[in-house]
Amino acid sequence: MQDETRHGDLLVILRHAPHGSSWLKEGLDVALVAAAFDRRVTLLFMGEGITALLEGQQAGPLGQKGTAPTLAMLEMYDIDSLLVEKRGMESLGLSDEQFMLPVQGVDADRIAELLASHALVLNF
Amino acid sequence: MRYAILLLDAPYTSQAVHSALRFTRALLAKGHVVDGVFFYHDGVHNAARLAAPPQDEPHLVDAWAELAREHAVPLQVCIAAALRRGLLDEQEAARHGKQGCSVEPPFELTGLGQLVDLGLRCDRLITFGP
Amino acid sequence: MLLHTLNRSPLSPVLDQALAGMGPEDRLLLIEDGVLGALPAQQARYASVAGRVYALHEDLASRGLLGLCDPTVRVVDIEGFVALTEECERTVSWY
Numbered sequence: 001m002q003d004e005t006r007h008g009d010l011l012v013i014l015r016h017a018p019h020g021s022s023w024l025k026e027g028l029d030v031a032l033v034a035a036a037f038d039r040r041v042t043l044l045f046m047g048e049g050i051t052a053l054l055e056g057q058q059a060g061p062l063g064q065k066g067t068a069p070t071l072a073m074l075e076m077y078d079i080d081s082l083l084v085e086k087r088g089m090e091s092l093g094l095s096d097e098q099f100m101l102p103v104q105g106v107d108a109d110r111i112a113e114l115l116a117s118h119a120l121v122l123n124f
Numbered sequence: 125m126r127y128a129i130l131l132l133d134a135p136y137t138s139q140a141v142h143s144a145l146r147f148t149r150a151l152l153a154k155g156h157v158v159d160g161v162f163f164y165h166d167g168v169h170n171a172a173r174l175a176a177p178p179q180d181e182p183h184l185v186d187a188w189a190e191l192a193r194e195h196a197v198p199l200q201v202c203i204a205a206a207l208r209r210g211l212l213d214e215q216e217a218a219r220h221g222k223q224g225c226s227v228e229p230p231f232e233l234t235g236l237g238q239l240v241d242l243g244l245r246c247d248r249l250i251t252f253g254p
Numbered sequence: 255m256l257l258h259t260l261n262r263s264p265l266s267p268v269l270d271q272a273l274a275g276m277g278p279e280d281r282l283l284l285i286e287d288g289v290l291g292a293l294p295a296q297q298a299r300y301a302s303v304a305g306r307v308y309a310l311h312e313d314l315a316s317r318g319l320l321g322l323c324d325p326t327v328r329v330v331d332i333e334g335f336v337a338l339t340e341e342c343e344r345t346v347s348w349y
Contacts (some may be wrong), residue, residue, distance in 0.1 A: 009244060010244075026164065026165050029204070030164075030240065033236040033237050033239075033240060034237075034240040036237075046271055046274075047271060085274070087274070108274050111274045111275050112274075112275055112278075113277070115275050115277070115344075115346055116256060116277055116343075120240070120243040120249065120344075121344065121346050122130070123251060123346060123348060123349070125340060127339075139261070140349070143286060146312070146332055147332065147335060147336070150333060150336050151336055154333065154336055156336075248344070248345060250347070251349075252349075253261070253347055253349030254349060
C-alpha cells in the first residue's frame, strides 16, 4: 500500500524544546501513533527542538517526565529516520556527540526537498 | 476536494480558531468536502461544552457545533489531550468517576490515529496553530 | 509546489524556519500577525521568496494595514486562500 516514490508517509517537524511546553511531547505522540499504524515516519528537529536530543535530561521537580523517555522508545517503533537542521545545531553550538540518538544532519537547502517528499507534513 | 483541518489552539486565546472557522466555512461554500476537523494540543478546548463568552463576541464552540450539524463535518477531539485538560464526555466522566461532563456531541473524543488517517486520506490537510 | 502559511510577524524567528522550508516554486501566505510582513520596510526579510508572497485581505483590513502593503505582495481574500490550497499540492503551516 505504500507509495515507494515518496520518502515516507509522515514528516513530523519538532521545533520546541523539552519541558517548556507540551508541543514536543504531543508532536512525538503523533509520530508514535503513526508508526504504530505501520506508517513510515521521519522526524525533523529544527531550532529549539534540537535540544530534545541532548543526553542527560531529567524529570522535572514535580515528576514531569519530559520527552527523553519517549525518544528512547523511537527505535522500538521503528522510527529511525531522525534528521536535524544543521544550521540550528550551529546556532545553538551543539554537536551530535552530545545527542542520545544517532541523527543525520540536514543542510538548509535540503529542508524544502524533505517537505515536498512526504505525503503528510505536521509541524509542531 | 476532500479537506481535513487540524486546529491546535484554544478559543479566545489566539486568532487560530477564527482563521480555522473562516477557512472551513469558505471550503464548504465552495463545495469542498470537509472530512473532519481534528482538535489537538490546546485545540481540544474548542470542545468545552460550558464555554460562555459575552454575547457580543462570537461563540466559537457553538460555531463548530453548527458547522457539524449543517454540513455533517465530524468534530474529532484527541482523547489523550482532552482528558489531561479536563475535557470529558459522558462516558469518560463515568469511567473516571467525575460528576457532569464537559464535552458533548457533535464533538467526539477519538484517538490520534484518526488524525494520521485523516491527513493521509484527504487531498489536503490545513493546520491552524497559535 | 507547496503552500506555506505563516502567522508570525517578520520579527519572529519562525519566519526563518518557514523560509528554510520553501522550495523554489513554493508560495508563502501571510495570515494573522504574519500580515505585518506585507509592510514595505520588511521586504528584505522575504527577498528569497519575492514575488511568491501573498497576504490575507481580512487580516490586513482588521489591522489597518490594507493601504500600507508593499506592491509586490499579492493580497487575497478567504476564497483566494482556499484557491491557493487547491493549487498547491500540500500546505505546511508555520506558527
